[in-house]
Amino acid sequence: MTPSKNILEADSIVVSYDDRIILHNVYIRVEQGEIVGLLGRNGCGKSTMLKAIFGAVAAEHKTVRINGTWMKDGYLKSRITMLPQFDMVPDNVRLRQAMRLLGVDVDLIKDTIPNVVLLLDHSPLQLSGGERRVFELLLVLYSGSQFCFLDEPFTGLSPVMVEKIIAIMQEVKKTKGILITDHLYRQVTSCADRIYSFRDGILRETKDRQLSSLY
Amino acid sequence: MAQILFSMAAPSMKYLYVYRNIAVPASLVTVLSCFEIWRNESLLAVSVLSWVKIFTTALLILYIHLFREHTVFFFMNLGIGRFKFYVSMFALDMTIFFVLATLILVVK
Numbered sequence: 001m002t003p004s005k006n007i008l009e010a011d012s013i014v015v016s017y018d019d020r021i022i023l024h025n026v027y028i029r030v031e032q033g034e035i036v037g038l039l040g041r042n043g044c045g046k047s048t049m050l051k052a053i054f055g056a057v058a059a060e061h062k063t064v065r066i067n068g069t070w071m072k073d074g075y076l077k078s079r080i081t082m083l084p085q086f087d088m089v090p091d092n093v094r095l096r097q098a099m100r101l102l103g104v105d106v107d108l109i110k111d112t113i114p115n116v117v118l119l120l121d122h123s124p125l126q127l128s129g130g131e132r133r134v135f136e137l138l139l140v141l142y143s144g145s146q147f148c149f150l151d152e153p154f155t156g157l158s159p160v161m162v163e164k165i166i167a168i169m170q171e172v173k174k175t176k177g178i179l180i181t182d183h184l185y186r187q188v189t190s191c192a193d194r195i196y197s198f199r200d201g202i203l204r205e206t207k208d209r210q211l212s213s214l215y
Numbered sequence: 216m217a218q219i220l221f222s223m224a225a226p227s228m229k230y231l232y233v234y235r236n237i238a239v240p241a242s243l244v245t246v247l248s249c250f251e252i253w254r255n256e257s258l259l260a261v262s263v264l265s266w267v268k269i270f271t272t273a274l275l276i277l278y279i280h281l282f283r284e285h286t287v288f289f290f291m292n293l294g295i296g297r298f299k300f301y302v303s304m305f306a307l308d309m310t311i312f313f314v315l316a317t318l319i320l321v322v323k
Binding site: 054056073076087088089090092098127129140 | 235236283285288291292293294297
């Protein structure tokens with residue numbers, strides 16, 4: 001008997017700021033074993049959508065279901081972990097503590113960032129900007145959640161590191177579903193199994209991976 | 216045995232990390248307030264200092280909300296939502312203050 005996949009479905013998401021509607025009846029589905037790419041122009045609501053499903057932004061209406069079970073917010077019971085656009089780990093939490101809190105083993109991280117072994121008892125401030133980004137990205141990917149949301153994870157990373165991270169994501173997706181949004185659209189389209197594109201406030205799944213049809 | 220105890224305590228340990236966001240300035244206010252209660256153990260002093268403590272803690276939480284809001288994401292990844300994040304910070308700080316103030320009054 002094959003184990004069933006975890007499935008995240010979010011629908012009827014409505015978010016507006018003042019009188020401006022950002023998301024209107026959006027539906028998205030992410031399954032364990034796949035990387036789902038989310039593309040769109042600046043300010044079209046990609047990050048807002050991730051935050052609304054995760055629970056960091058209040059939505060006027062939303063329905064989030066994991067394996068058919070309704071959830072108020074995605075972060076509850078750590079079912080979803082999210083990497084925001086900015087630095088996430090507080091400066092007063094040491095690297096070792098951050099890993100322990102999220103249940104991540106140091107061996108998983110040291111291959112990608114060898115520096116981490118030397119700085120386990122230091123603040124994330126001791127890492128360079130790129131190293132910190134990778135560290136936080138790996139924390140989110142290797143945590144015990146069922147789904148990972150990555151908001152612009154490649155910001156500040158070298159091309160070599162981006163390739164490494166994509167390889168890690170391909171490995172991690174065997175046990176969880178990954179939803180990623182980034183402006184490096186070539187990297188996103190190359191690693192994603194499915195692509196959603198935001199256009200005129202409407203989110204639609206697309207098989208066409210040409211730049212003109214994605215933005 | 217120690218491992219079992221650690222795994223039982225681990226979920227509540229997360230809240231100590233939440234409190235660390237305001238621990239240094241909040242502890243300073245607590246120590247100064249308790250020192251004043253020690254020097255001047257009237258009911259009026261306790262009442263006034265309690266309000267000072269409530270006000271300063273609320274200010275510290277407002278500072279975190281306005282300028283350190285990004286740290287909330289880390290705690291949301293641990294399953295602690297925005298409301299729990301702020302309420303647990305406030306509750307823990309007030310508990311420490313009132314326990315210390317009560318101890319001072321009992322000892323003195």
